[in-house]
Amino acid sequence: MRFETSTIKDIAKALGLSTSTVSRALRDRYEISDETKKIVLAYAEKVNYRANPIARSLKERRSYSIGIIVSEIANNFFSQVINGIESIAYANDYHVIISQSHESHEQEKLNVEHLASRSIDGLLIALSSETQDIDYLRDLYAKGLPIVFFDRVPDNFETHKVIANNFKGSFDATEHLILSGKRTIAHLTNSETLSNTKERLEGYKAALAKYHIEFNEELVKFCQHGGMHSAELEHAVKQLLPLKPDGIFISSDRLTTGCIMALKKTNPEVAHKIAIAGFTNSNLVELFSPSLTTVKQPAFEIGQVATELLISMIEAKRPVTEFETKILDTELVRMQKNLGNRFL
Amino acid sequence: MRFETSTIKDIAKALGLSTSTVSRALRDRYEISDETKKIVLAYAEKVNYRANPIARSLKERRSYSIGIIVSEIANNFFSQVINGIESIAYANDYHVIISQSHESHEQEKLNVEHLASRSIDGLLIALSSETQDIDYLRDLYAKGLPIVFFDRVPDNFETHKVIANNFKGSFDATEHLILSGKRTIAHLTNSETLSNTKERLEGYKAALAKYHIEFNEELVKFCQHGGMHSAELEHAVKQLLPLKPDGIFISSDRLTTGCIMALKKTNPEVAHKIAIAGFTNSNLVELFSPSLTTVKQPAFEIGQVATELLISMIEAKRPVTEFETKILDTELVRMQKNLGNRFL
């Protein structure tokens, strides 16, 4: 801010003390007498003194803020994660700086580097769907920047990670489709390189195996751009339909809504005949038609846990060497046949 | 960051120059000889020198970053606005810091003050629905912090403002309901204190007047918390239904989805009989059932225009005294009878 606020120097001058005394009094250090503390605190209160975080950052080489990288804030899952992050961060006197990668590796890298240069104390990141090369993160990590991955995590990077139980979530959703009588179940999913894509594919396969349904590679469609381009989705749907699936299991928020949209747009006559189960944290699913079964990730909790781990790394006195990967359970919300479908 | 990067001092030492010379060379000042500049630039490049933004902020008392306050990022309208803001900010070498007020005045104030203390160069803000007292913003503004309001703007504050054409948007939506034969049209809206609530109410009234439909105060329900509490919404819906409305015009994103949800939950048998028109920027409306007519705000553009105005204020050499209120047109998206309703 280009305008004047009162500083520690002003207080020192006004009270006839030195800046060091004032600084210590404000931080409630043991060396300062209670009397002096009281005077300083009272005066600081009176002039509405606020420590300048910029100056403090420069001096302490830390900023009490943590950086967040997600692909899109306009995504229910990520905005819920962010709320979880904020809840823990604020409680521990950290602030957060949010950046969007828009699923672009280049943008992700730029954002991370800018955050790093602004002295963030730690980084929470869900990789973009494009990202494969994470050497730039390795460099920062090696230089001492604590990093915790969530949702989309690399497998060859030793640090804390927090994810949903993607395997079980997918298994449950696929099993649900099978138990409601479906036999030709397609799987629409994200970029093949993402960690959760792999895990979800495994869950899907496992459910098929359990019920002795043969896995058919053709029924699996990967979307490199994660539903960011509707053309990509429509293309995938167009390829799937000739195989006459009676169910589709979809593995991401954006793909789930995008797929239904594509179905309604290109093949409205079959949209309501295919059972759909998909990952999504949208709080509007109850309004959707056709209605669907959803796998909900514990987004808020993922944010909380990731932040707790990050703060523990930041505040650790000695380098952390034991890392954990926390896996949080998803929730299967079954399609509500009675609502949505009946009254239209 | 707590780890070492090369500084201007390191370069100076390595090259046998003074820090001032290095600083000037890096900023391409005329006083420095081309030869020296070349040497410095080459070396800086080699050691991958990055100016420390924290140090620069402290010295220059500005940060090349702008603060954003919205109520919720998990709101399509706001996340689209943010994307618009980012597009202009990045193009002008500013970074953005996003904060959420969660419709709480207290939180809003805390966030603004934290942003201010972090030397943001300007502020873009949509007031929380609770906010009535904006004296704290006045103080900051008086001290020199440029502020641009968008979407929810105060009427007694002289600065740039950017809003959608709320009057016309509401008028169009209400007229649409009238033209499709509805005569008892309820209006569900936000906190009475918000600027856009007033404007939208006027548009609603004007449309009724045009078609000689008497305005009935009982048909208007205000929601203080803007749909953040489902109980509030359900209560409003419960009060409206006995009046037998055949149409409802809803004036905000969250209320629109919340109202449909409440209708389906509490009175599923009438949910499909009442025509709904509402403000929303959700990109999922095509999936909704019952389907509805929507008023879409030019969110991305609002963000862009607001940011342009803010940057012009920040970079103005002399205090700005001429302010404008930009009003951008909304778009009416009529309900698609053929989709959504037919196949279920």
Added chain:
DNA sequence: AAAAACTGTGCAATCGTTCCCAAAAACGTA
């Protein structure tokens, strides 16, 4: 040839804090 002007560089202060190191004051003990 002396004075004036211009070039290119360095010194040192500054932004607001924190913190090491010393020094002063207060106290206790012999």
Added chain:
DNA sequence: TACGTTTTTGGGAACGATTGCACAGTTTTT
């Protein structure tokens, strides 16, 4: 009283960058 401790305070150097001012050395002007 003199000395050693403990408690409380102040001086001043950082942190990394910018910039007004001074000062050489060179060039131009008169």
